[in-house]
Amino acid sequence: MLGSGDSSHIIKLRGLPFSTTVEDVLDFLVGVNVVGGKEGVHLTEVRPGRPSGECFVEVETTQDVEEALKKDKENMGKRYIEVFSTDRQDMEWALNAMRQSENGFGGISNVSDDMGIVKLRGLPFGCSKEEIVQFFNGLPVAPDGVHLLLDHTGRASGEAFVHFTDKGSAQDALSRDREKIGHRYIEVFLSSADEVRSYSARM
Template sequence: MFSNRDGRETGLKRQRVPDPSPSFLITIPGSSFVYGNAASFGYMGNPLPFPVVRLRGLPFDCTELDILEFFQGLDIVDILFVHKSGRFSGEAFCVLAYPLQVDFAIQKNRQNMGRRYVEVFRSQRQEYYFAVAQEVSEGRAGSPRRAPPRTRLGDEAKESSEHTGVLRMRGLPFSAGKEDILEFFKDFHLSEDNIFIVVNFDGRATGEAFVDFGSAEDSKLAMTRDRMMLGSRYIELFPSATKEMDYAISKGK
């Protein structure tokens, strides 16, 4: 993981490059999950293409969270902001979980992010890794990562949400285990039985987890940890419920 001095990541997260297995799960925005296989999408006998798109025309105060919201419904593996002469260029690479999701990402071409329309077009593995190497060679590595700024509406929504004792965590390192989450909430009386790490259909971590604090009072207190760091990642916390937790866990089974 690399970060530049203004907080944008410039290096690789733990890669979840698509596994060219016979079948896979595709998330289509606005619809339920769709199962497919390599043959049905024209990949049988051919190597799966590397699922990366390039974005151009991004706002210069763009954050990783803005891109996640722009591609809402798609599975984002990595975001790389591109710099020129030490300044953010308005371009970024976005690696997706599955090749078919590139088609849905392209549908966002020339849609607005704030007051600017953003161009989205296909890219290649070599272009992405070349950009990673450029960021590293220019010395934007090792600085602490800064969380995106809080938004008034987002904070108000969290504050007004009813607490049931369950919190959803988002933004976890893919390597994080239950012991890391226990350390993150070390001021609370929790055990590994209170923690549920969400995985996708092939058993890979999604970067989300649910924590059952047992009482609404404790989960509300735990919200003071919102946007705190776990390793090199800031963690977002959201009030949740047992029903949402059970559903998320069942999707990985």
């Protein structure tokens, strides 16, 4: 549950040890008023069980942001921590991308050469799987067939694979190329099971 702090009162920590807990973050930020205590600390993961080394913290006032920034380059354990001021949009985008990746590529090993697969590029930040299914309204997207892709930092890359129940539907999906989700034009390309497997292996 995100707190109700003002959008300008968000800080980001980078360089956290992978074993870092919410309590460790609160100890590091002693003297800084965090919104809701533990509820105001949001540790992020590249994928489930793999911490990113970053977190977002909601603080109460501009003075708390300034106090937190004084801790830039201080140590947590043997690691020195970078502290930045950021905004709610950046935090919610990162948390949304993390939530969307929780199901990740759990079914990716079952990808079949008989499936029709397209790759999307240019997705708006925070785009949901439901929005992508709606983008292809009228075409048979396979169950759990939308896979949002992450970059090397674990953030949404603006790309996705979409699996259809047959190859003909993937061909039909190309007609949606350059249509919009929100204000963004979406590029649609034919893909393949091999390309999906290659991405899965890299992650």
